[in-house]
Amino acid sequence: MINDVEINWLYAPATRPEFQPRQRPVNLIWLAGFRFFEVGDTLTLTSRPGDAALSPALFTVATNNNLFGAQVGAKFDWRFLPTVRFDVVPKFMIAGNAITDTTALATAAGTPAVFPGGEPVRVHSQLGVFSWLGSVDTGLAWDVTEHWTLSLGYRVVGVGNIAQADGQWPVVIATPAAISGIAAGSSTIVHGGFAGFEARY
DSSP: OEEEEEEEEEEOSSSOTTSOOTTOSEEEEEEEEEEEEEEEEEEEEEOOTTSSTTOSEEEEEEEEEEEEEEEEEEEEEEEEETTEEEEEEEEEEEEEEEEEEEEEEEETTSOBOBOTTSOBSEEEEEEEEEEEEEEEEEEEEEESSSSEEEEEEEEEEEEEEEOOGGGGOOSOOSSGGGGOSOOOOEEEEEEEEEEEEEEOO
16 A cells, blocks of 8 residues: 655756746756655465464554655756656655554454453554655656646555565464564565646646
């Protein structure tokens, strides 16, 4: 699961950032703003009939990272045709990260398993850490008019010091303490294509 929301202030040294001069082939814009980035994953183990007393059983570990903080970056434009530009947008953020983890064991029918003391095998943990995020967008922008632009590109996002489900997998499940707590320190890279439009006024 990935969610990404950001609000940026743009500054162009020579002119208004939303209307870059077409007579200049190369333009640079600085940016600074706020970003929220959410990344989560779930890891589930399904036992086969005959493997355990609860068989078939489902053991699930679900982690969620909520990164929020200030970011800085830049936007480089190369206008190689009168209305077509090549864009590169690098950004970097040091973020607060509110991490949650839910670990649970249940039968395939959804009935929670219990520890010997009677507590359900379901523990919800929380942890706050500092994480980092870096992203780079590359793409083509077509200025259909002075006010409208269509774009197509590829985005790579790297996130560090986060918690992932495989890093929380316990060795034994004997007490609530065995599945409580969160281990951060993982990192991941998310990438893919994007398409969009921009309106300027």
